[in-house]
Amino acid sequence: MIRLITATALLALAAPAFAQTAPAAGTAADGSAPVQRIRNVQLKAGEPCPKGAADEIVVCGTLEEPYRIPKTLRETKPSAATQSWVNRAATIDEVGRVAGGLPDTCSSVGTGGQTGCNQRLIREYTAEKLEERRKATTVP
The missing domain is CATH 1.20.5 (Single alpha-helices involved in coiled-coils or other helix-helix interfaces)
Structure with a gap:
């Protein structure tokens, strides 16, 4: 009896999900025609986003600093070659103290x-x- 009630409750909760309809994969949001091409465009500050054709989606993004290495690829931590001898010696001393x-x-x-x-x-x-x-x- 308890199993029957539990199963009925679970089916009742899932019923609204079956009622929703979504466009088929690869179709436009209005359902008119399938999307043939997705174009990603990087723009400089102030440039307008270009309009896409009927079968094309255009995704626009702006470049913060167009002539620099992206922030995700920049080296943020100093390497051993760029540190002074005093910092390297202090690091070696601290490592030795902790190990001992x-x-x-x-x-x-x-x-x-x-x-x-x-x-x-x-x-x-x-x-x-x-x-x-x-x-x-x-x-x-």
């Missing part, structure tokens, strides 16, 4: 490793805020 479980390293290894977790969080927060301030004051 020395105090103030926020490492799970060693007796004094846990004392550096708060200091690390403060250093990361300060560096993040300095970077945000630098980006805010830098003119693109």
Whole structure:
């Protein structure tokens, strides 16, 4: 009895989905003719989007900086070759301290490793805020 009620309820919930109609795949939104071509156009600022033919959809996008490498492909993190020797030495020193479980390293290894977790969080927060301030004051 409970199964019959559950099955009836599930069928009643799915009924509105069967009543909806959608255009066939590859047809225009108004259902007039199938779409033969989809064209993607990148425009400079201020240019109008071109009109498509009857069997064509035109997708327009604007270029923010047309003569630069796209932001997704730019290298955001500095590589070892672009860092100073002081930064590289500090990184090597920190890696060695964490691996050895020395105090103030926020490492799970060693007796004094846990004392550096708060200091690390403060250093990361300060560096993040300095970077945000630098980006805010830098003119693109």
